[in-house]
Every structure is written in structure tokens, then in C-alpha cells.
Amino acid sequence: MCTSCGCSGDGKASLTDLDTGETRSAGFDEHLNHRGSAHHEHGHAHRHDEAHDHAREQGTTIMLEQALLAKNDHLAMHNRAWLADHNILALNLVSSPGAGKTTLLERTLCELAGAIPISVVEGDQESVFDAERIRATGCRAVQINTGTGCHLDAAMLARGLDELAPPPGSVVMIENVGNLVCPALFDLGESAKVVVLSVTEGDDKPMKYPHMFRAARLMLLNKLDLLAHVDFDLERCIGYARRVNPQIEVLALSARTGEGLDGWYQWLRASASTQRRTQ
Structure with a gap:
């Protein structure tokens, strides 16, 4: 049981290689991947505080949350070290269902091929x-x-990276399960979280889901082509996001029409270049 959200973390997650059609276990209880020990650790103690605040029960529930997040953070540390050693930029794309992550990815992949x-x-x-x-x-x-889980965890990403074997100096895009709650708490070892928010969802989402927007480096405001048809205030939304995270970067775009995508591509190129230079 995932005590942070109530979803079933029963180890029944699966990974499918689309090239071979092979499916195998990708659960949290898989053994530690073979990449070896981390060379440097980035602190994540604040996640335990967030988990503590998130808990509605005391005692055993909080202890289970802390143990689960500590185990996840340990595996995330190994993922982060492996990615850094290979100069790989890993971006964790998070959003509500239907915000347009997959459409954005499709267009990005085609135009940056x-x-x-x-x-x-x-x-x-x-x-x-x-x-x-x-x-x-x-x-x-x-x-x-x-399966019944509502987020990816660090062990699942480790199995995914083993399967992908991304080349050094490349970019790995992680499209997380559509959910603005638990993916904020589960570090995968990524370089940054990118939260995608569509204008059809309401401009108050950064205040309703502050943990996610606080954890993100970049907010992409998607579906600008629908802005004239919905009650959404761009400036108010950006203000809310910066109230919970003053450092968050913001780009507005439409994955369908292409409006604003040049800014996203520039950010992506700059982030990949920075990742290579800092290693």
C-alpha cells in the first residue's frame, strides 16, 4: 500500500519494450539496479517533511510513509548519479490527465528529430x-x-533506463502518470520536473496543488489555442505559481498549433547543454 496516497503499491507494475513486446516486472520491490553506488548525494530530507504534513493519521502510518519515501530517495540517488555520469538530462513531465503531455512530446520529438x-x-x-x-x-x-498505482517511482525508472539504455549526452523524457499529487513527492532521480497545465483546467491549480508546483522547475501553460473559449487568467495563474515557487520558470504554448514551442525548444537545448557542461 502506498501510504502517501492510498494507491496500491503491490509490486505489480510492469514494463513493456515496444520493440520486442516483452513485458516484465518493474515494481518497487525489484532489487537495487546494477549501476553501482552514487558518487554524490543530493539531499531530499524535505520530502519526509512533506510526507509528514500529507499524512492524516499518526504513528504507524507516518512511519510507513517515511520508510517508503526514504527507500525511494535512496534508489533515486542512484538513478541521479548514473544519469550524471552519462551526461543525460532526465525530465519528469507531470500533469493532470488530459493536459497534453503526450501531444507535446509527439511534436517535440518530430520537430527536434x-x-x-x-x-x-x-x-x-x-x-x-x-x-x-x-x-x-x-x-x-x-x-x-x-496497475493501481498513481505514480512512477525510482525503482520503476531504474528498470526503464536499463531497458532504454539511453546514449551519453542524450535526453530522457519521463511522462509520469496523470496526477498532480503523488508524483510531487516521489523523486525519480530526474534533473527537473516540468509541470504541464492546460488552460482548460482553471488558473487556481498552483494554489490547489502547491507541492507539485513547488517541486517543478518549469511550468508549461498548454492549449493557448483554447484561451479565448475558457475562463482562464494567464497572469493570475503565473502569479499563483510564483507565490508557491518564486523560482519557477513559465512558458505559454500550444502543442496543437505550435504557438510558443520555440521557447520550449530553446529551454530544452539550454538545459541539455548545461547538463553536459556541469559534469
């Missing part, structure tokens, strides 16, 4: 639909199905 080597880890509770859409662009992708 040959410019930036990108591979994708797709996370969903069931189905391989999104991974098949990504694979149709020519990009290497693996699908992780979490």
Missing part, C-alpha cells in the same frame, strides 16, 4: 497507447504500467 537524441519512458496505469504514439515518431520508448 536529429537535433537532440531523445528517448521516452511512458507511465500509465494500463495500456500502451501513449508509448505507441511516441514510438510512431521514430523515438525509442518503453511503457511502464503501474
Whole structure:
């Protein structure tokens, strides 16, 4: 049981290689991956405080939350060290269901083909639909199905990276399960979280889900092509986001029409370049 959210973390997550069709376990209880010990650790003690605040019960529930997050953070540390050693930029794309993550990924992969080597880890509770859409662009992708779980965890990403074997200096896009709650608490070892918020969802989401927007480096305001048809105040939304995270970067775009995508591509190139220079 995932005590942070109540979803079933029963070890029944599965990973599917779209090239071979092979499916195997990708659960949290898989053994520590073979990449070896981390060379440097980035502190994540604040996640335990967030888990403590999130808990509604006392005693055993809080202890289980802390143990689960501590185990996850240990595995995330190994993922982060491996990615750093290989100069790989890993971005954890998070959003509510239907915000447009997969459409954004499809267009990004097509328009940056040959410019930036990108591979994708797709996370969903069931189905391989999104991974098949990504694979149709020519990009290497693996699908992780979490079953009843509502988020990816560090062990699942470790298995996904083992399967992908991304080349040094490349970018790995992690499309997390559609959920603005638990993915904020579970570090995967990524370089940054990118939260995608569509204008159809309401401009108050950063205040309703502050942990997610506090954890994100970048907020992408998607579906600008629908802005004239909905009651959404861009400036108010950006103000709310910066109230919970003064350092968050913000880009507005439409994955469908292409408006604003140049800014996203520039950010992506700059982040990949910075990742290589700092290692």
C-alpha cells in the first residue's frame, strides 16, 4: 500500500519494450539496479517533511510513509548519479490527465528529430497507447504500467533506463502518470520536473496543488489555442505559481498549433547543454 496516497503499491507494475513486446516486472520491490553506488548525494530530507504534513493519521502510518519515501530517495540517488555520469538530462513531465503531455512530446520529438537524441519512458496505469504514439515518431520508448498505482517511482525508472539504455549526452523524457499529487513527492532521480497545465483546467491549480508546483522547475501553460473559449487568467495563474515557487520558470504554448514551442525548444537545448557542461 502506498501510504502517501492510498494507491496500491503491490509490486505489480510492469514494463513493456515496444520493440520486442516483452513485458516484465518493474515494481518497487525489484532489487537495487546494477549501476553501482552514487558518487554524490543530493539531499531530499524535505520530502519526509512533506510526507509528514500529507499524512492524516499518526504513528504507524507516518512511519510507513517515511520508510517508503526514504527507500525511494535512496534508489533515486542512484538513478541521479548514473544519469550524471552519462551526461543525460532526465525530465519528469507531470500533469493532470488530459493536459497534453503526450501531444507535446509527439511534436517535440518530430520537430527536434536529429537535433537532440531523445528517448521516452511512458507511465500509465494500463495500456500502451501513449508509448505507441511516441514510438510512431521514430523515438525509442518503453511503457511502464503501474496497475493501481498513481505514480512512477525510482525503482520503476531504474528498470526503464536499463531497458532504454539511453546514449551519453542524450535526453530522457519521463511522462509520469496523470496526477498532480503523488508524483510531487516521489523523486525519480530526474534533473527537473516540468509541470504541464492546460488552460482548460482553471488558473487556481498552483494554489490547489502547491507541492507539485513547488517541486517543478518549469511550468508549461498548454492549449493557448483554447484561451479565448475558457475562463482562464494567464497572469493570475503565473502569479499563483510564483507565490508557491518564486523560482519557477513559465512558458505559454500550444502543442496543437505550435504557438510558443520555440521557447520550449530553446529551454530544452539550454538545459541539455548545461547538463553536459556541469559534469
